[in-house]
Every structure is written in C-alpha cells, then in structure tokens.
Amino acid sequence: MSKQDGAQEQVLAQLAAVVGCCAPLAREPLTAEQSVELSRVFKAMGDPVRLRLLSLIASHAGGEACVCDLTDVFDLSGPTISHHLKVLREAGLITGERRGTWVYYRVRPDLLAQVSAVLVPAAPDSPAAMPADRDALPVVDA
Amino acid sequence: MSKQDGAQEQVLAQLAAVVGCCAPLAREPLTAEQSVELSRVFKAMGDPVRLRLLSLIASHAGGEACVCDLTDVFDLSGPTISHHLKVLREAGLITGERRGTWVYYRVRPDLLAQVSAVLVPAAPDSPAAMPADRDALPVVDA
DNA sequence: CTCGTGGTTCGATGACTGTCAAGGTAGATG
DNA sequence: CATCTACCTTGACAGTCATCGAACCACGAG
Numbered sequence: 001m002s003k004q005d006g007a008q009e010q011v012l013a014q015l016a017a018v019v020g021c022c023a024p025l026a027r028e029p030l031t032a033e034q035s036v037e038l039s040r041v042f043k044a045m046g047d048p049v050r051l052r053l054l055s056l057i058a059s060h061a062g063g064e065a066c067v068c069d070l071t072d073v074f075d076l077s078g079p080t081i082s083h084h085l086k087v088l089r090e091a092g093l094i095t096g097e098r099r100g101t102w103v104y105y106r107v108r109p110d111l112l113a114q115v116s117a118v119l120v121p122a123a124p125d126s127p128a129a130m131p132a133d134r135d136a137l138p139v140v141d142a
Numbered sequence: 143m144s145k146q147d148g149a150q151e152q153v154l155a156q157l158a159a160v161v162g163c164c165a166p167l168a169r170e171p172l173t174a175e176q177s178v179e180l181s182r183v184f185k186a187m188g189d190p191v192r193l194r195l196l197s198l199i200a201s202h203a204g205g206e207a208c209v210c211d212l213t214d215v216f217d218l219s220g221p222t223i224s225h226h227l228k229v230l231r232e233a234g235l236i237t238g239e240r241r242g243t244w245v246y247y248r249v250r251p252d253l254l255a256q257v258s259a260v261l262v263p264a265a266p267d268s269p270a271a272m273p274a275d276r277d278a279l280p281v282v283d284a
Numbered sequence: 285c286t287c288g289t290g291g292t293t294c295g296a297t298g299a300c301t302g303t304c305a306a307g308g309t310a311g312a313t314g
Numbered sequence: 315c316a317t318c319t320a321c322c323t324t325g326a327c328a329g330t331c332a333t334c335g336a337a338c339c340a341c342g343a344g
Contacts, residue, residue, distance in 0.1 A: 025193075026200035026249065029215075035194040042193065046185030047332080051167075052177040058168035067291065080333055082292055101290055101341055107168065112261050119258035189302080209321065222303055224322055229301095243311055243320055 024118055041115055044091030049074060050084045057094060057105050064106040166260055183257055186233030191216060192226045199236060199247050206248040 030038065045051050056073060057065045071081050085105060088094045093112070096105045172180065187193050198215060199207045213223050227247060230236045235254070238247045 025197045025254070026251070028197075029201050030194050030197040032190065032194065035190040035197070039188055039190045039193045042184045043188030046181055046188035048174070048177040048181045049332085051181045051184065052172050052174065055167045055170075055172040055177065059171050071291095076332095077334055078291070079293080079335080083332075086292085098291090098340080103291065109168070112167070116258045116261035119254050119261070191302085213321095218302095219304055220321070221305080221323080225302075228322085240310080240321090245321065 024120055038115075038118065041091050041093065041111070044087050044093055047084065047087075049076065049080075050088055053081070053084055054088060054093060054107060058107040058109075058112075064104045066102045066104050068102065070105075166262055180257075180260065183233050183235065183253070186229050186235055189226065189229075191218065191222075192230055195223070195226055196230060196235060196249060200249040200251075200254075206246045208244045208246050210244065212247075 045054065052073070053070055056070055060069065067081065067085065070085075071078055074081060085094070085096065089096055089105075092108060094105045094107050096103050098104075187196065194215070195212055198212055202211065209223065209227065212227075213220055216223065227236070227238065231238055231247075234250060236247045236249050238245050240246075
C-alpha cells in the first residue's frame with residue numbers, strides 16, 4: 001500500500017485545490033475540471049457497499065476500524081471489500097494504516113466537511129469569513 | 143413526463159424517509175437499506191456531466207434552467223443530456239416542468255441540504271474550508 | 285526458516301452505464 | 315392541416331464496474 005499512497009496524495013492535492021476552494025454548487029456553475037474532480041468523490045460514495053463501509057468506519061469506536069471488522073458485516077468476499085476500500089482510499093475519503101497484522105482505516109472528516117459544504121445551497125449566512133484550514137489536510141500516515 | 147413524475151414522487155418519498163431521518167454518517171452505521179437509498183443520490187452525482195448540469199441549474203438565474211441552455215454547454219448530443227437529466231430527476235435531485243415549448247429544470251435544495259447534513263461529521267465544530275476565491279468561471283449566458 | 289492469518293493484487297466475467305443515431309411526442313405557428 | 319422547434323424515448327454499442335477465485339505479500343508465532 002506504500003507506493004499507492006503516493007498516487008493517493010496526488011489525488012488529495014487535486015481535491016484540496018478543487019473541492020476545497022470552489023463555491024457551493026448553487027453559487028456558480030462548476031467548471032469541467034472541477035466537476036470531474038468532485039464527481040470522483042461522489043462516484044466513490046455512489047455504491048451501497050462503499051457508503052456503508054464509510055459509515056462503519058466513521059462511526060466505529062476510536063474513529064478507526066480494522067478490515068476484519070468490516071468484512072463480517074457483508075456477504076462479500078475479502079477481495080471485494082478490499083477493492084471497495086481501495087476506491088474509497090483513492091477518492092481521498094479514508095486512509096489506511098497497517099499496525100502489526102491488521103490494517104486500520106479511518107475517515108477524513110475534513111474531506112467530508114468540504115464535500116458537504118459544496119452541496120449546501122448558498123449558505124444562509126457566513127459562507128465567507130473563516131479561511132480556516134485550506135491546506136491543513138493531515139498528512140496521510142507515516 | 144407526467145407519468146414519470148409519479149414514480150419520481152415515490153423515490154422522493156423513500157428518500158425523505160431514509161435520508162431525511164438518518165443520523166450523520168459518522169454517528170451510527172447505515173443500515174443496508176439506508177445505504178442503498180443514499181447511494182442512489184451519490185451515484186447520480188458521480189458523473190462529471192451530471193454534477194455540472196446540477197450546478198448549472200442550481201446557479202442559473204431564477205433558480206431554473208431550460209434544457210436548451212444546458213445543451214450548449216457540453217459537447218454532447220441532445221439525447222445524452224436528456225438521459226443525464228432523467229437520472230438526476232429520478233434521484234430526486236431536480237424537477238422538470240414543461241412550460242409551452244420549453245422544459246425548465248430546478249434543483250431541490252431540500253434534498254441537497256439533507257444529503258449535506260448526512261455527510262457532515264457529527265462534531266459540531268468542524269467547519270469546512272471556505273477560502274472563496276477562484277471565480278473565473280464562464281457564466282452561462284442569460 | 286516455516287507455517288498460519290490478515291489483506292491485497294491479478295485475471296476473468298457478467299452486469300451496468302454513457303453515448304449516439306434514429307425516430308417519436310408536444311406545443312407553437314402558419 | 316402542415317411544419318417547425320424543443321425535447322424525449324428507443325435500440326445498439328463500447329467502455330466501465332462489481333464481484334469472485336486464485337495467487338501473492340506482510341507479519342507474528344512457533
């Protein structure tokens with residue numbers, strides 16, 4: 001998974017640049033490029049299994065879940081779960097870290113928040129003010 | 143499109159029941175059924191063209207856009223645009239109405255808001271990054 | 285080092301999806 | 315009526331995706 005995190009970082013950089021800075025959907029039309037980047041995230045969430053995986057990880061005690069915890073929930077083979085986790089990973093929605101025998105996944109709440117912000121129709125108040133953490137994206141594992 | 147709005151309403155009812163009432167992703171794991179319903183919406187948004195269509199409609203003057211306004215933006219045939227609009231419609235994200243010769247689409251801000259709420263991590267104090275610059279987007283004519 | 289367990293990658297396959305060309309429907313206009 | 319415009323549906327095709335079994339890699343324990 002180590003060489004993949006490289007590619008993963010690239011995706012995340014693009015996402016941070018596009019998702020993180022673009023106005024809400026209803027504010028101004030997305031450019032072709034922006035829509036391509038954003039749609040990657042939505043496509044990753046556009047599968048029931050992946051959405052449930054995301055939710056299982058996000059709501060799991062400690063904010064992280066071992067793959068072995070996730071596999072049992074579904075009537076799917078190991079490779080299939082692994083595939084879906086990879087898709088979520090490449091979309092930047094989760095990060096994985098190996099600790100000993102097990103691999104633990106956790107969500108990236110910042111990305112979820114950004115995507116959520118894009119969806120919300122012209123924020124009722126205070127869309128601006130709060131340059132907060134435009135590039136405070138936590139570095140992926142070690 | 144009249145008989146289709148019937149089916150469309152059904153989908154919306156389901157969505158309202160599932161999306162509208164379920165806790166944020168990170169709060170508790172989605173049930174299989176919930177994830178199926180929710181993933182429909184995300185899948186609809188998981189295509190660059192559809193995402194851009196959504197954004198074009200949402201940001202269009204008056205909150206609605208005629209199909210003829212949308213077709214010109216893309217290098218795609220009419221039927222293809224029509225297909226994507228149908229997908230968005232069936233996902234409950236937009237509604238269409240014929241007025242005379244033209245068909246006008248508008249987004250359902252309530253659904254967008256619900257989906258957005260599902261994404262936001264339970265934590266009440268995790269704001270999205272909103273630097274708000276970048277607005278060299280070609281405005282879609284009048 | 286060898287073995288067993290946990291996860292991932294590979295290759296194949298059946299299902300789904302985005303796209304277009306052709307044809308159809310609804311309304312306006314002559 | 316005839317005709318034109320705007321939009322949708324159908325049918326077909328190529329590309330993508332979800333899924334599995336088999337093989338493979340990473341660790342920890344003997």
